[in-house]
Amino acid sequence: MKYYKSYLERQEISQETHKRLLALGENSLSTGRAAPSRTRWGHRWGALAACCALALGLGVWHLAQPAPPGGQTAADAIYPGIKDTYGPGEEPPSGFTVAEGPDGEKMMLPCIPYVDYQRVDGELAADAAPARYLIEGSFSQELTKEQIQRTFWGPEGKPEVENPKNDSGNLPWMLFWQGYTLTGSALYDRSGSLLWLNIWGENEEADSSFTLTLRPGELPLQCGLYSDVESTDVMGTPVTGWSREEGGLYTCCSEFMAGEVGVRFENSGGIFGSEYGESASLVQGGAQMFNALLVRQALSQDGGLYLDHLLKAEEVPEWRAAEFSSLEDARQEVDFVSYLPAEDLSGYDEFYSRMTYQEGSEHTLYLRWSWGYDDVTIRVELPEGDAEWGNLVDTARPETYDVRLYSIPWADSVPEEYYDTFHSPVFRAVDMSREIVEARAYTLADQGDSDGPRVSFSVLHDDGALVTYSCKGLSIEQVWALVEETLV
Structure with a gap:
């Protein structure tokens, strides 16, 4: 990430281009929302039948499988020119580790949705939307543990222990984020309106990490996109998914709208192996299923994602x-x-x-x-x-x-x-x-x-x-x- 920042800092643009970029930023602020993403997904929403695989009971998950070799990290969510934005591999100011969830018997209950994580190769195509690179006056605030929890639990806060979706964990256990250390930050425009937020998770023992980006009202902006990627219908919602392999390491990504919240979830590896979908290996299937678990949580009736508590910053710097x-x-x-x-x-x-x-x-x-x-x-x-x-x-x-x-x-x-x-x-x-x-x-x-x-x-x-x-x-x-x- 430091190399990417260094490269961007050394780039030079003309005065006219600089003014056009400023105008884009002003336009986004005048509407109270970030400029729309010029995403390059081939939005050919396929009407694929949604299906799910029962966990553990059908022998689909192999929780004891070793993590893939190496120390892969999820792609950094980079927003050049914006300070105090952290990503995997950089020193965060603080964080918390997700506690263990319930015992194995309860883990057999949910269905896991099928997402077609299409294999992609080659270089990422650069996103053509420049406005996010220069949103002057924007500022970020570190997310607290309680703010991250409420993003998943909703306005009622963390449920009682008797609620099966909570049990002993401090986040919904069905995410399977147990053992991951979480940090996060919310980015606001200069008026204090939320542009997007990032939550990063790292599990050094499993050599796994992820980046979850949430944006109110629209799909998150991207640093790079693959073209012509079709979507899968999951619970009536189009979900675009892709996977990539490099040196035996698997990265998966999904992008979709969870109600009024735009979601992009990218993970490298996971904490288990799986025969998910048409995966060529348990390692690949495990990475895909780990991603699908977030899709399920975001779209299920007993789950969801919430941003109401973060839409306006409590303090706005001059x-x-x-x-x-x-x-x-x-x-x-x-x-x-x-x-x-x-x-x-x-x-x-x-x-x-x-x-x-x-x-x-x-x-x-x-x-x-x-x-x-x-x-x-x-x-x-x-x-x-x-x-x-x-x-x-x-x-x-x-x-x-x-x-x-x-x-x-x-x-x-x-x-x-x-x-x-x-x-x-x-x-x-x-x-x-x-x-x-x-x-x-x-x-x-x-x-x-x-x-x-x-x-x-x-x-x-x-x-x-x-x-x-x-x-x-x-x-x-x-x-x-x-x-x-x-x-x-």
């Missing part, structure tokens, strides 16, 4: 934004003045600047000068809340940041352990020098309109401010001059 048409106007934001050029850059015919502030989260000023293929961007991020900056560079180790030491393509020449500091280095202000700028400068065979080198790096000041420079068209001396005047 948010404001402003655009500037000149450097002079941008310098009126006095908190940023000491990190900005004193004079405008010559030779550029377009200028764009935008300031964003969110209480406890961010305070950022972005500036861009453009001419043809040449542009210079400066992004100043002031410390707000508990922000911490990574990728700090030890200047005594040039192999971690000096582009002159490696050949292009860097993917083939830069050691993986230097990936972060090489592509997104952060230098302490006290360590900055012209030599550091020169170590970050490189040219390409096809430079377009640019005569000067390409240079990119960040500078961390003593007060916690982070200034990121990305330049095409300036000489090393000119880039150094931009930095040097901020070091006094």
Whole structure:
């Protein structure tokens, strides 16, 4: 996930594209809902007959089967540019482990729905809906154990122990999430309306994990989709399912509407083996049945999914934004003045600047000068809340940041352990020098309109401010001059 974020942070878009993306975000907020997903499922809802297999009693489940080898994790739910969003493999702020459920006899009672988890191969097709990448003012809040429980138990809360759907577990036992450690976060727009929430589960002992994404009123947005995937009718609801195998590890995904809640559930592996459907192996069948259990819980009469308690955030941080048409106007934001050029850059015919502030989260000023293929961007991020900056560079180790030491393509020449500091280095202000700028400068065979080198790096000041420079068209001396005047 960190590589994906790093890649996106290094992408550059034109001023016009930036404005269009902002407009998409504004449109979604004006309606109080996120922009509709341009999903690429081939919505050919097949009228397949729903069927179910009795658990245990017919010998379908083999709970003692070992988990598949390796340490697979469910695909991260990535929403670039949105802070405090956690996924499998990243350190969550907290979590709780789902308690054991009832004894084996009660596990024979339910029927498990059939979902056609169609085998898919090849690369994921990128989702064409960009609005989710730039929902300014959005913020996330960690879900508590009680909030996660209520998402499954509903407005009445956790039932009494005598209720068979609860028994001794702290979540519906039919999910078979016993032993999984759960964390979650809810994402809100700047008005405090729920956009979507994620619940992540990890079971290290079983080498299994999952991501459950819920969105009010619509199917969840996707980072990637397979096309031409048909659906299965489950209890009158179309459920789109697919499965994927790589190196003996099985990932399954289902997507459907559970009443007014859009659901996407993706899991890698499970806690049992199964002869589910037409699975080629017990490992594959176990992963599919684990996914189908969530489908059953979400669509059954004694189950369901509930978001009413999360639709509005209890506290909404202050948010404001402003655009500037000149450097002079941008310098009126006095908190940023000491990190900005004193004079405008010559030779550029377009200028764009935008300031964003969110209480406890961010305070950022972005500036861009453009001419043809040449542009210079400066992004100043002031410390707000508990922000911490990574990728700090030890200047005594040039192999971690000096582009002159490696050949292009860097993917083939830069050691993986230097990936972060090489592509997104952060230098302490006290360590900055012209030599550091020169170590970050490189040219390409096809430079377009640019005569000067390409240079990119960040500078961390003593007060916690982070200034990121990305330049095409300036000489090393000119880039150094931009930095040097901020070091006094």
